[in-house]
Structure formats: structure tokens, C-alpha cells
Amino acid sequence: MTVGLVRSKDLKAGVRRSAAAWPIGTLRYLVAAIFTGFCLFPFYVIVTTALKTETAIFAWPPVWNFKPTLQSFYNALFVFGGRSAIFYLINSVIISAVSTFVAVVLGAMAAYGFARFSFAGKRHLAFWILSTRFAPPVAFIVPIYLMVQKAGMLDSHIALILIYTAMNLSLVIWILRGFFSEIPIEIEEAALVDGYSRLQIFWRVALPLVRPGIVSTAILSAIFSWNEFLYAMVLTQSKAATLPVYLAGFSNSMGLAWGEYMAVGTMAVLPILIFTFALQKHLVRGLTFGAVK
Amino acid sequence: MKQNTSTRPLPAVTVWEAKPQSLFPRKRHSSLLSLALVGVSIGFATLNAHAAAATGQAGSVLDGQTIRILAIGDPVFQVMQKIHDDMEKMAGGKIELDVRPFDVLHQQVLLNAQNPTSSYDIIAIDLPQFGEYKSFLLDLNPLIKQTGFDTTDFHQAAWTGAQVGGKQLGIPIQPHPEILAYRKDLFEEAGLQPPVTTDDVLAAAKKLHNSKPGLAGIAWNAARGTPLGQTFIQVMGSFGQAPIDLPRTDHGFSIDNIKPENMKPMIDTPAGLATAKYLKALMDYSPPGILNMAWDERVRVFAQGGAAMTYIWSGRSAIYELDPQATARGKVGYVVHPHGPNAAPVSPLGGWNLGIPSNVDKSRIPLAWKVITWLTSPEMMKEYTKYGDCVSPRHSVSQDPEVVMHCPVVPVVDEMASKGELADWQRPPVPELQQIVDVLGSVMHEMLAGKRTPEDAVKESQQQIDRIMRKAGYY
Amino acid sequence: MEASRTDYFSLGEPKPDSMKLAVERRRATWLLIAPAFVVLLGLNLFPIVYALYISCHYWMLARPQPPRFAGLSNYQELFFDARFRNSVLVSLKFIVLAVGIEMLLGFGLAFVFNTRLRGMATLRKLTLLPSLVMPLVVGLVWFYMFNENFGIVNWFWVVLGGTRVPFLTQGALALLSIVATDVWQWTPFVMLVFFAALQALPEYVYEAARIDGLSGSQIFFRVTLPLLRPAILIVLIIRAVDALRSLELVFMMTKGGPAGDTEVLPWYLYTTGFMSPDLGYAAAMAVLMLALVTILSQLFVRQLESREVTR
Structure with a gap:
């Protein structure tokens, strides 16, 4: 490890590249490739299971070559007893989108206030807002439910x-505060x-x-709202139920539902994957609240 | 497939026992005629597949509307999922059937009751849950009178089990007892008699366990949580004790008028200890993965020949009786829950009912009622037995030769009922029942896993339930 | 704080109409901050107070009896509740194992990826994908993969010469399986944070160290590690708090079984509040949990504050 460290610094400075490249370089590739494969494999399982027939899903040993079928997707969307997954999907989209919009608007305003104005108790207020990021939903679920x-x-x-807006505000405020300070x-x-x-300046000059x-805080907020399970599970049953509520209905005694649930899982994951990839650059900064850039 | 709590199928509970003679339907003459009328008006005549093709015709049950049902992954609702499209055609409308695992369903029903307006028109209620749910279910009596719904065809115990304080809170759709199923062929081979007492069960399990490769003595619910908690109180009933201090009657206990002083837990009793020891003893003759086995899996293991006996909610016998591939098919005998020393043979009655939440939008009530009468009609009941639900709460259906052919368990259960061997006091319909079950399901699981002695486990459970009752303010 | 530099106040001061400007400034501040503040007040601060209130009552969900005042008896009961103690213990085990493994793996992998070899950047980007996936789906797919009868993890294990393992239903294994799942989801994030921190290390420090004749391991322990300390602390705290509150994996994979071996605190709290359904008791747990989280988040805040000061 230490060797690697020093060497990487060398590389950074652009020296002695070829000298160190072989066995260590190969080793790096190997480790990195294995790790990447480990990270990607479950996605392969989600998607292929969603595309398999019921027999193939339960097969031992696992079936690697199979003819993909869209039956599970079709069942989840159009058959399958209860409300169609589309219904939950639409609720998820509405709730994520609106809560993200509100959080970004309110958050950007506050972030600008924190970045450009001084007032009594500003530090404490800012850090209190930061600490709401750590509020575990499960500790709030009882009072919020009531x-x-x-x-x-x-x-x-x-x-x-409203709840997702509050959940994402600290993220938006802290990240945008950093961006505003850099102007x-x-x-x-x-x-x-x-x-x-001053308000015109915020709106017409600073915001653009x-x-x-x-963009990156909006994507992150949307993802957090999209993924949120506990509040959705307790606060909605039907009219406003989101995708996680649908997935929570998974019951393994009805062992046949794997394909359908994986199909819904695919739909729940795919948009996130695209966004995550697009977000790359700002992700670490976002997830660590600007502590690491 | 292994998840303990995720699905709890068939709990049971209830009613039957207190009035053994009840097997004979109460005389409510009001209605053979009206039954026929209701039947026709509801259009269940269309039930048969051909007529069903006439989708959405005027006068059909739903008439183009949508009904929203919250239900459980239990046989009758699994059947509905299976034949969902056909049912929609028959009903001429959309059926939104949300099927949830037991614990999720319980939570959803409680939460739904707090909504200003119910999100569902119809919900599924387990027999012992009526005590907990009574304040947020609609009394169906006015609807029954108004539409002349015939109640006499239902088994008495199943019917009265859905009553609380004179209100009819549900209509039985899948009520059945938990009994013991055993493999007649294996028992014969080994020269064993069908088990009558718990000692018989242990002896037979011991003899048959591992007598063939992959064969365990007995499969049962040892999964943590509701499965084991219910198993405990049901078996304790066979040792002659209810989980709380109910007044005794000639035939067992009375749940007609439960008073606060009846709420004292009775787990730390000789019967409770005997139950704990019995379950612990079963561990030695149980299949692999027993500590995660629940309603579905125990029957599956039994069906595939992995166990010589299993406790089973009778409706689930369809899993092997209807499956030509199942090892156990056609080789199964049934007996009432084997009993402990000095106790009477008694099996717990339980299962599912359909009810209407009291916070449902008033304008939805007629439709909800219409659908309930349709779903519980003899024609539909018979239909369910064809696809995997060996239950019939209606006399007219349980005497149907075709049903008996699919489901050999049906006449057996009828006979138990007429002998007064089915009871409902094992799981008294008190609001705290699920909490009692949760405590037992977690403490007894630690005992089975070897973290507690049986003595310690009954003491701990007693204390925890005592706290719950004090907290609820009973004493 | 860089307040003096970034604040308009100094700008408005010398002007004759400074009073008017000051009023406008105050109004603008208020308008900008108040909405967010109000939302957080209502949905963060108030619920905490309300939770305290609820926790002092016998308060059942969906029961006819109204809530009754109960003093501290819910807390007293918690104190004697073996299941609560167990759940705290399981949570601690989970956090220590999961976060510990993620930190070690992530730290090591950050060095592996910290190179300019061709293709490494692409691989690094791909590893990030698990981080933001819906935890319920993560639970679902790993639940499937860990299945004893047809799970692919078991298949790999059997191919390697083992016998089938009941990963999710056997005591300690169940918790380890959930740890493994969490490690899958979060190691890449940890790795990325360290990677970013490594990239940000100033080159001249290393040159100076080398000129001073430090050996490779000396450089690592005396230069790299101390410089990475803030990043280590930050990611450690973030991960610990997030692991403490996660219940989706348990919900999907084990429901707290077997024998309570995976019954983490959030899961026990949730089932107590909404399945038992004893809201008062759950609220008491929530209050204790909040106290714990507050301590952890204060550590984080301190860390950030000190960075702000030095920045």
C-alpha cells in the first residue's frame, strides 16, 4: 500500500511511469476489475431475473443462457391483482419531483442568505440545519405520523x-452555500x-x-425522495403510495412473485443509475456535504 | 422462502368452540328465498366461465366500477390472484386486490383506520383480530337485513366468530381449523396409530425421524414472531389452557364477555411450561431450517415428503391435494390437535373474513356489500376449492361431492365441528392478542434456539405480557 | 468565518441612506431564510419535542382508549427490556462490522484506484453505481441471491466445494449476510471519498518528505495518514449514522430473525410503534436514539466547523 502510494505520486508528477507499471500495474487492474465486477453483479441479477421465466428463476444451478421474456414486466404493470406498478411509479415521480422543486427553491434562498448575509446566531442556525441531515427517519416516524x-x-x-422537502433541505442548503460562496x-x-x-441580485445574478x-443537488434530492421507504410505508397506503410501498408488499410465501418484483426493482433502479452516472463529479461533494470536494 | 414473518398465512382463531352444538346452523328462516334472489340479482349465476365472457354487462356485480380490496397471501386470496382476470370478467369491473404479508396487512389495517377516508372498500380480517379491529369495522347487520342475505348456510361457529357485541363485523370467506396432518402410508408401515396425544406425536416423530433419507418427524411453525407465537398459544390450548385468565365452561373457556380481570396472562402455568417443553422436544425431530419455518413452508416440506406429520390450517391441504407432483398427495390422514394429559382434544378455529372499514366513503358501501356477497357466494366458494383453497364455511359447498373429491379434508373438518372439537378461545379476540403473540414469538424462539430454558421462557413471557396488560390499564 | 468579506453590510455602511439599506438587508435576510427555517422547525424541531411528550404516555395506535400520562414508565420499561438491549447490541455489531469493513476496503481500494493507468477512471465511475440505489431493491436482490435453495451466492459457494449454507436463517451468518450487503452498497462511496481526498493532497508535501529522506512507510504514516484524517473522520461519522438508521435491509431480508440476531434498533422501534402498536414505547426508544445520533452528529459538525475555520 505504501509503495503504491508513493508510486502514485510519482505518476501524478508524470515520472518513471513505465518502470513501475508492470507487476503492480497489472495487480491494480486485477483488483480494480474484480471490485468493479462485484459492484455490478447484483444489477445483472436484478435485470436478468426480471427477464427470466418462472422456472429459470428457481433453477439450480442458475441458468445463464436463457431467452429473455417481458412477461414479468407485463404482469407487474398490467396484471398482478392489485394496483398496477405504474400507479406507484407515477406517485413516486410526482412526489419526488415536487418535493425536490420545493426543497431546491427554499434551500437555494436560505443558502444564499447564509452565504451573503450576516445575522445574529447565523453559525448556530447553519449547523443546526446541518445536523438535521442526521435525523434518522425512524426516530421521527412516531411524532410525524401523529x-x-x-x-x-x-x-x-x-x-x-413536505416531509421529503424537510429531509432534503439541509443537503441543498449546505451544498449551495458552498457554491454561492465561490462566486x-x-x-x-x-x-x-x-x-x-438584494432579492433581485439573488434571483437574476447569483442563481444563474x-x-x-x-442541478446536482436537485438530482440528489430527487434520488433521496425516490428511495425513501419508512415515511412512505407508514404515511401512505394507497392513493399516494410510492414504489417502495409496492416493493414492501413483497411476500416470499407467494414464491412466484420474484420476476415481477425484480421487474419493478429494475424500474426503480434504472433512472437512478443514469443519474448517478451523470452526477459523478459532484457526488462525493454532495454526499459529504461539501466536506470533501 | 425462508422468511419467517413475511407471510403469515393462516392464522386462525376463533370461534367455533364455545358452542359445540352450534354446528347446526341457527335457524334464521328469513331466507332461502331471499338468498336465491340476492344470488340472482348479484348475477353470480354468471359465475360459470361461459357466461362470464359477457364482460361489463349491465347488472353485473361491479357494473364497470372498481373495487379495492386489502387482503393477505392466504389460499383464498392467492386463488383470487390466480383467476383474477376471469373474476374481473365475471364481475364486469376492475378488482384491485392488494395482497400483503400478514404483519404488513395488520399494520396497513391499523393505519388505514386512522385515515379520514378508508383507502379500501373491503379488508380481510383474521378471526382473532375482530377484538382489535371492532371499533373501526362497519356493522353489517343492517345490510344483511336490508338485502335479505341468507346467513343459515354458514357454519355456525364461523359465522358467530365474526360477531362482536351483537354486531356482525365480517362475512367468513376462509375459516378453517388448524389440525394435524400425518402420512397414512408411513404410519402404517411403521405400525403406528394416528396420534391422539402430544406424547403420541413425540413417539411417532421419534420413530419416523430419519427413518428414510430426508424424512423428518414433524414440520411446524417455529419461525420467530407471529408463526411461533400463534403456535404456542394454540398448542397451549391443547394442554387445556387459554393464554389469558378466561372463565371456564364445560367445554373450555368462554370469550363471550371478557372482563378486565380476565386479562391476566396465564403463560407461567403448568400448561404453559408443558407447552414450552413439548415444542422444545419437537425440535429434535424437525426438518432443517425449522427455526424459520412458517405456514407455507411447513406445508411445502410436508407435501414434498420431507416430514411425516405437520400442523396445518386445513385449507392449505390443497397445496398437495391438488398437485399431482406432490409426494403426500392422497396419502394424508387428519386428526384434531393432539392433546396433553387431562386435556380435551380441541383444534383452534381461525381464518379469514371480509369486512367493510367504518371510515369508508358512505357511497361505496352498497358496492362493497354487493362484492362481499358475491365473493362469499356458494358458487365462488366452490370455484376457490378448484384452485387451491380447501375450505368451505358453507354447508351447501362442503357437501358438494365435487368439492369433497378435490379436498378430502373438508368432510374431516365437518366431522370435527359436529363433535365440538373446534374452539376459538385459544386466541381470544382481545385487542392485545397480537402483542401477546409477539412476545411469545420472540421469547419462545430464544428458548428453541437454546438461549433460555423453558422455565425461564414462560416466566419472562408472563412478565412481559403482564406489563402489556397493566399498560393497557386492565388492572 | 469569512463573514466580513462576503457580507454586503460593509458595502452599505458608508452611504447616507444606510438606514434604508440596513432595513432592506434585514428584510431580505428574513425572506430568504425564513421559509426553510419554518419547514425545519415544523418537521424537525417540533417532532422532537412532540416525541418527548408522546414518550411520557401510554399511547397505543388504533385503540379506543385515549392516551394516558405515564410519567417515565416507558423509559423505566426500556431499561429492563432485554429485547431493547439486544437490539442496541445488534445495531452496534452491525455498525462496527459494516462500517469497519467498508472503511478498510474503501481505504485500500482508494490507493488502488489512485493512478493514471488507462481505463481506471472508467472502472472507478462504474463502481459508484450501488451508492444511490433504492435500499429496498438492494435488500430484494441480495435476499434472492442469498437464498438457500436457488441463490447464486450459494451456487458460487458450492462450486468452490462447499455445501449449501442457510445464509439468512442461521444465527451469526444472517447478520454477516446483511453486513455483506451493506458493504456492497457503501464501500464504493467510502472509496470515492478517500480517492478524492488523495487527489487533493498537495504534491509539494511529498517532495519535501522525500527530500527529507523519509522512507515509503514513513511517508504513509507521517504524511499521508495525518493529511487524510479529516476525510477519515467525516466518512466514518456519515457512515456510522447512516448504518445506525438503516432498516430496509433487515425488512427485506430477515425481519429481525433468526432469534433476534438481526433485530437492529430501528427495526425494533418500527415494529413496536406500528405493529405492536405501542406508540408511546416506540417514542421513548426514538428519544434515546436521537440522543445517540445527536452525539454523533455533533462530532461531525465539530469536524466541519474546524475545517471552516482553517479554510
Whole structure:
């Protein structure tokens, strides 16, 4: 490891490349390839299981060559007893999209406030907001459930949207705060001199400058809302139920449902994979709240 | 396939016993005629497949509307899933059938009851759950009177089990007892008599365990949580004790009028200890993976010849009786739950009913009721038996020769009922029942896994349930 | 804090109409921050207070009896609840094992990937895919792969010469299987954080170290490791808190079995609140859990604060 470390520094400086490349370079490839395969293999299983026939799903040894069938997808979407998975899918899309929009709007405003204004208690407020990131949903589920119940909003889109907004606010605020601070202050000062109000400056000058930050926080927020299970499970049953609620109905006593659930799983995962890949650059920064860039 | 709690199929519970003579239907003459009328108006005559093709015709059950049902992965609803398309054609509308594992269903029913408006028109209720659910189910009596629904065809115990305080809260669709199934061929070969007592079970299990490769003595529910918790109180019933301090009657215990002082747990009793020891003893003759075995899997293992005996909710016998590949097919005998010393033979009655949540949108009630009468009609009941649900709560169906042919267990159960061997007090319909079951399902699992002694386990369970009852404010 | 540099206040000050500007500034601040603040107040701070209130009551879900005040008896009961103790223990085991393995693996792999060899960047990007996948789906697919009868993990094991293993139903194995699943999902993220931190290390430090004649291992222990310390702490805390609250894998794969061996605290809390369904007792657990999480998150905040100061 230590050897590798030093050598990598050499590489970075662009020296002695060829000298060290062989056995260690090969070893690196090998380890990296095995690890990548390990990371990707379950995706292969999800997709292929969704495409297999029932017999192939239960086969021992596992079947590697099979003729793909879309039957499971068809069943999950159009047959399969209860409400179609499409219904849950639509709820997921609506709730993720709206909550992300609200979180980004409110979050960007607050982030700008934190980046550009000073006021009493600002530090404490900022760090309190950061600490809400650590709030475990399971510790909040009892009071929040009773609050939503008393508000008469059980099984409603709006309840989940509000909760997911709150869940994502700390992320949006902290990441965008970093992006706003990186804008040279002179631009805004010039605008101020030109007679823009502070809110106009935020809206017309600063916001467009942090577009990449907004895109990546929006994607992250949307993914977190999309994946969220506990609140959805407890607060929605039917009208506003999202994909995780559908997946939670998986019952292995009805052993036949593997294909259908994997099909729904595929639908739940595919968009995320695309976004994750697109997000690459900002992902670490996002997931560590800007602590690591 | 291994998950313990994820699916709990058939619990059972209830009613039957307190009134052994009840096998004979209460006389409610109101209605042979009206039954016929209802039947016709509902259009279940269309049940048979050809007529069914007339989709969505006027006067069909749903008439183009959608019905929303919350149900469980138990035989009758699995059958409905299987023939879902045909049923939609018959009903002329859309049937949204959400099938959930037992614990998820229980949670969803509780949560749904808190909604301003119910998300479902019809929900499935396990017999012992009526106590917990009574405050949020619609009384069906007015509907029964109004539409002249014939109640006399139902087995008395199944019917009255769905009543709480004079209100009819559900209509039975899959009520059945838990009994013991054994392989007649293996027993004969080994010169064994059908087991009558728990000692007989242990002796037979010992003799047959590993007598052939892959053959275990007995399969049963030892999975953590609801499966084992229910098994415990049901077996304890066969040792002559109810889980709480119910008033005794000639035939067992009375659950008609449960008072706060009846809520004291009775786990730390000689019967409770005997039950714990019996279950522990069964471990030696159980198939691999027993600690995760639940309703479905025990029957599957038995069906494939992996066990010589199994406790079984009778409706599940369809799993092997209808499967030409099953080793156990046609070779199975049934006996009532074997009993402990000085106890009477008694099997717990349980199973599923259809009810209407009281917070359902008022305008949905007529439709929901119409669908319930359709789903529980003799024609549909008979249909279910063809596809994997060996249960009939209706006399007219259980005497149908075709049904008896598919499901040899049906007449056996009828006979037990007429002998007064089916009871409902093992799982009294009190709101705390699921909590009692949860405690037992977790503490007894530790005992089976060797982390506690039976003595310790019954003491611990007693204490925990005692706390629950105090907390609920009974004493 | 870089407040003085980034704040408009200094800019507005010298002008004659500074009063007007100050008012506008205050109003703008309020308008910008208040909405988010209100949302968090209502859905974060208030629920904590409310949880405290609920935890002091006998409060059942969907029962006719109204909640009754119970003082601290829920907490007292927790104290004697062996199942609660077990769940805390299982949670700790899970966190230590899962996060420990993720940290070690991620750390090592970061060095493997920290190179300019061709193709490595692509591989690195691919490894990231598990990080944001819906945990329920992760549970579903690993539940399938771990199946005793037709699971592919068992198949690999048998091919390698073993016999079938009941991964999810045998005592310690079940917890290890869930740990493995969590490791699959989160090692890449840990690796990426370390990778990013490595990339950010200043080159001149190494040159200086080499000029000073430090050996490879000396450089690692005296230079690299101390420089990575903040990243290590940050990822450690994030992962620990996230592992503490995860219940999807348990929900999908074991439901807390066998014999409570995988009954983590969140799962016990959830089943207590919504299956038993004892909301008061669950709330008491939630309060204790929040206390624990607060301590952990304070560590994180401290870490970030110190970075802000030095930045």
C-alpha cells in the first residue's frame, strides 16, 4: 500500500511511469476489475431475473443462457391483482419531483442568505440545519405520523412532499452555500451599485451562476425522495403510495412473485443509475456535504 | 422462502368452540328465498366461465366500477390472484386486490383506520383480530337485513366468530381449523396409530425421524414472531389452557364477555411450561431450517415428503391435494390437535373474513356489500376449492361431492365441528392478542434456539405480557 | 468565518441612506431564510419535542382508549427490556462490522484506484453505481441471491466445494449476510471519498518528505495518514449514522430473525410503534436514539466547523 502510494505520486508528477507499471500495474487492474465486477453483479441479477421465466428463476444451478421474456414486466404493470406498478411509479415521480422543486427553491434562498448575509446566531442556525441531515427517519416516524394524522393528511401526496422537502433541505442548503460562496463577490457588488435590490441580485445574478450546483443537488434530492421507504410505508397506503410501498408488499410465501418484483426493482433502479452516472463529479461533494470536494 | 414473518398465512382463531352444538346452523328462516334472489340479482349465476365472457354487462356485480380490496397471501386470496382476470370478467369491473404479508396487512389495517377516508372498500380480517379491529369495522347487520342475505348456510361457529357485541363485523370467506396432518402410508408401515396425544406425536416423530433419507418427524411453525407465537398459544390450548385468565365452561373457556380481570396472562402455568417443553422436544425431530419455518413452508416440506406429520390450517391441504407432483398427495390422514394429559382434544378455529372499514366513503358501501356477497357466494366458494383453497364455511359447498373429491379434508373438518372439537378461545379476540403473540414469538424462539430454558421462557413471557396488560390499564 | 468579506453590510455602511439599506438587508435576510427555517422547525424541531411528550404516555395506535400520562414508565420499561438491549447490541455489531469493513476496503481500494493507468477512471465511475440505489431493491436482490435453495451466492459457494449454507436463517451468518450487503452498497462511496481526498493532497508535501529522506512507510504514516484524517473522520461519522438508521435491509431480508440476531434498533422501534402498536414505547426508544445520533452528529459538525475555520 505504501509503495503504491508513493508510486502514485510519482505518476501524478508524470515520472518513471513505465518502470513501475508492470507487476503492480497489472495487480491494480486485477483488483480494480474484480471490485468493479462485484459492484455490478447484483444489477445483472436484478435485470436478468426480471427477464427470466418462472422456472429459470428457481433453477439450480442458475441458468445463464436463457431467452429473455417481458412477461414479468407485463404482469407487474398490467396484471398482478392489485394496483398496477405504474400507479406507484407515477406517485413516486410526482412526489419526488415536487418535493425536490420545493426543497431546491427554499434551500437555494436560505443558502444564499447564509452565504451573503450576516445575522445574529447565523453559525448556530447553519449547523443546526446541518445536523438535521442526521435525523434518522425512524426516530421521527412516531411524532410525524401523529402530526400528519391529526392534520388529516394521511395517505396524501402533500404530506410526503413536505416531509421529503424537510429531509432534503439541509443537503441543498449546505451544498449551495458552498457554491454561492465561490462566486466572486465583486459581481454582486457591481449589481448592487447598479441599483438591483438584494432579492433581485439573488434571483437574476447569483442563481444563474450556480446552475451546476442546483442541478446536482436537485438530482440528489430527487434520488433521496425516490428511495425513501419508512415515511412512505407508514404515511401512505394507497392513493399516494410510492414504489417502495409496492416493493414492501413483497411476500416470499407467494414464491412466484420474484420476476415481477425484480421487474419493478429494475424500474426503480434504472433512472437512478443514469443519474448517478451523470452526477459523478459532484457526488462525493454532495454526499459529504461539501466536506470533501 | 425462508422468511419467517413475511407471510403469515393462516392464522386462525376463533370461534367455533364455545358452542359445540352450534354446528347446526341457527335457524334464521328469513331466507332461502331471499338468498336465491340476492344470488340472482348479484348475477353470480354468471359465475360459470361461459357466461362470464359477457364482460361489463349491465347488472353485473361491479357494473364497470372498481373495487379495492386489502387482503393477505392466504389460499383464498392467492386463488383470487390466480383467476383474477376471469373474476374481473365475471364481475364486469376492475378488482384491485392488494395482497400483503400478514404483519404488513395488520399494520396497513391499523393505519388505514386512522385515515379520514378508508383507502379500501373491503379488508380481510383474521378471526382473532375482530377484538382489535371492532371499533373501526362497519356493522353489517343492517345490510344483511336490508338485502335479505341468507346467513343459515354458514357454519355456525364461523359465522358467530365474526360477531362482536351483537354486531356482525365480517362475512367468513376462509375459516378453517388448524389440525394435524400425518402420512397414512408411513404410519402404517411403521405400525403406528394416528396420534391422539402430544406424547403420541413425540413417539411417532421419534420413530419416523430419519427413518428414510430426508424424512423428518414433524414440520411446524417455529419461525420467530407471529408463526411461533400463534403456535404456542394454540398448542397451549391443547394442554387445556387459554393464554389469558378466561372463565371456564364445560367445554373450555368462554370469550363471550371478557372482563378486565380476565386479562391476566396465564403463560407461567403448568400448561404453559408443558407447552414450552413439548415444542422444545419437537425440535429434535424437525426438518432443517425449522427455526424459520412458517405456514407455507411447513406445508411445502410436508407435501414434498420431507416430514411425516405437520400442523396445518386445513385449507392449505390443497397445496398437495391438488398437485399431482406432490409426494403426500392422497396419502394424508387428519386428526384434531393432539392433546396433553387431562386435556380435551380441541383444534383452534381461525381464518379469514371480509369486512367493510367504518371510515369508508358512505357511497361505496352498497358496492362493497354487493362484492362481499358475491365473493362469499356458494358458487365462488366452490370455484376457490378448484384452485387451491380447501375450505368451505358453507354447508351447501362442503357437501358438494365435487368439492369433497378435490379436498378430502373438508368432510374431516365437518366431522370435527359436529363433535365440538373446534374452539376459538385459544386466541381470544382481545385487542392485545397480537402483542401477546409477539412476545411469545420472540421469547419462545430464544428458548428453541437454546438461549433460555423453558422455565425461564414462560416466566419472562408472563412478565412481559403482564406489563402489556397493566399498560393497557386492565388492572 | 469569512463573514466580513462576503457580507454586503460593509458595502452599505458608508452611504447616507444606510438606514434604508440596513432595513432592506434585514428584510431580505428574513425572506430568504425564513421559509426553510419554518419547514425545519415544523418537521424537525417540533417532532422532537412532540416525541418527548408522546414518550411520557401510554399511547397505543388504533385503540379506543385515549392516551394516558405515564410519567417515565416507558423509559423505566426500556431499561429492563432485554429485547431493547439486544437490539442496541445488534445495531452496534452491525455498525462496527459494516462500517469497519467498508472503511478498510474503501481505504485500500482508494490507493488502488489512485493512478493514471488507462481505463481506471472508467472502472472507478462504474463502481459508484450501488451508492444511490433504492435500499429496498438492494435488500430484494441480495435476499434472492442469498437464498438457500436457488441463490447464486450459494451456487458460487458450492462450486468452490462447499455445501449449501442457510445464509439468512442461521444465527451469526444472517447478520454477516446483511453486513455483506451493506458493504456492497457503501464501500464504493467510502472509496470515492478517500480517492478524492488523495487527489487533493498537495504534491509539494511529498517532495519535501522525500527530500527529507523519509522512507515509503514513513511517508504513509507521517504524511499521508495525518493529511487524510479529516476525510477519515467525516466518512466514518456519515457512515456510522447512516448504518445506525438503516432498516430496509433487515425488512427485506430477515425481519429481525433468526432469534433476534438481526433485530437492529430501528427495526425494533418500527415494529413496536406500528405493529405492536405501542406508540408511546416506540417514542421513548426514538428519544434515546436521537440522543445517540445527536452525539454523533455533533462530532461531525465539530469536524466541519474546524475545517471552516482553517479554510
